[in-house]
Amino acid sequence: MAELLTRLLQELIHADARACAALPERRVQLLDAHRCERYFDGWPPGFRPESYVLPRLMKLRESGMPQHDYWESLFDVPLIVERFGFNRVRGNVAELGCGYGTFTLPVAASIGGVVHTFDIEPEMAERTSTRAREAGLTNVRIVTRDVAADGFDLDPGSCDAVLLFNILHGEHPVELLREAERLLGLNGFVAVTHWRTDIQTPRGPPADIRPSPAQVVKWAAEAGMSSVTPTGAMDLPPWHYGLKLTRT
């Protein structure tokens, strides 16, 4: 019985891996092995998941944070919240990387639903949690999670917006965009901000991995976001641009 289940599981993994050939190999194996684990409600006896479940992806490159006050001096946060129109969002929002909660809190204060925010660093999750509590916000759910490896723990179509702020220079931006789009309902949008590539900025990832607005739109197309319409890049002074990828 164990042998039969193992063989079936291997076939499922390999079939899924072929179907997802566009994804990097190790992520395919990790995600699909987890999917199979759910399918079987645990591993079948005698199955050795180590052969399939490869090491987790780590914190995305160049995603460490400087001092809190310095970080928040680099953005006009109310302007960014206003330009993306978060005050018109009635449903839920997901965010990859809360950091200090710089955008988590003002977005939560603007929307009708819940902000589900995820950070790989327990310290960042804790700081954002404390800030949300101190601000009296009850619509923030904070999860310590490696989103690059495990995705968001949210259902398809469950969000009106997904925030990818200052993060798309990490590894596998196409997969992150695909995962963000998965959460969107009709008229939902992926909100991207990043450091401008056409000027010198006081901080930000190195030029060779810093995506321009055109690069993000190209990645969105590679991610198969064919139902998504990008607005032109917004200027978010002093140092950033914004892109809104709306599901139409």
Ligand SMILES: C[S@@+](CC[C@H](N)C(=O)[O-])C[C@H]1O[C@@H](n2cnc3c(N)ncnc32)[C@H](O)[C@@H]1O
């Ligand atoms: C450059 S900061 C940006 C924080 C916030 N989005 C902002 O703009 O203020 C990136 C954040 O993403 C988190 N992060 C990096 N890799 C991650 C991963 N794989 N899963 C979840 N969070 C991650 C980091 O810990 C960090 O807090």
